[in-house]
Amino acid sequence: QVQLQQWGAGLLRPSETLSLTCAVYGGSLSGYYWTWIRQSPGKGLEWIGEINHSGSSNYNPSLKSRLTISVDTSKNHFSLRLTSVTAADTAVYYCARKRGADVWGQGTTVTVSS
């Protein structure tokens, strides 16, 4: 059974870079898109972007200028990097498998505050 475990810094100051990693256990990166989704406090869900095992990615245009999603097949994990964060980036960030997200990470709470 595939499981996702994610980690990364939870407290950032404005203008810093958010970095999160999601490791895939019990399965391979091959054959799926791997997704990042976030949820601002008390709000709905926002799709951030996705990547497949060969590195082909798609980003939300609202974040594209600040966003990089990468994959490391040797470590069986994928990562998110969001530069120049502001308070608006405060959210719970989730990694997930597939566009119809059937497996989710546990979520990482990221707070941006000076």
Added chain:
Amino acid sequence: IQMTQSPSSLSASVGDRVTITCRASQTIYSYLNWYQQKPGRAPELLIYAASSLQSGVSSRFSGSGSGTDFTLTISSLQPEDFATYYCQQSFSTPLTFGGGTKVEIK
């Protein structure tokens, strides 16, 4: 693609039949997924491809629709079903979610 869910909240009793609707701003064929989210938890996939029940999900959940109009139905509401439900289109990027429907106890 904009996804519009209705209602944004509803109150219902255990045993009630509950229907939530989701409308896409353009055709998404059957690329529509439904999720359930409980407080402090990651969402869980209930229905994919508009009407396919995700493995392990109770058969009291069902989905229907195609094109632009979709429905999630809970045939007989159970205590564990009180949660927030989201639709999501996976037809084209950026993937987008509906605003959510909070199902509360009446």
